[in-house]
Amino acid sequence: MTNQYIQPTSEQRQELLKIAGESDRLVREVERKKITTLSRSQTWLLERKGLHPKRTKLGHSSVAWLLSDLLWFIYQPTQLQNKYYEKQA
Helix, strand or coil, X not given: CCCCCCCCCHHHHHHHHHHHCCCCCEECHHHHHHHHCCCHXXXXXXXXXXXXXXXXXXXXXXXXXXXXXXXXXXXXXXXXHHHHHHHHC
């Protein structure tokens, strides 16, 4: 079992986006929180551990994530997230 976030393949991205009825786009913080339900600090910690999709820096204080990466993150098995939270307890 891997303990790192692995990006979806292009086929997996397309399938997720088709199911969601969306096209791939950049998602800012407010929408990311609605999609993942994780706080900003939880997301930051998971990113540093390699368990969450990495953000893309858009400017000095602006970041975004690919929608397909976030969909993959929430629909993949939760083994990675559970492993992280077990260590925190």
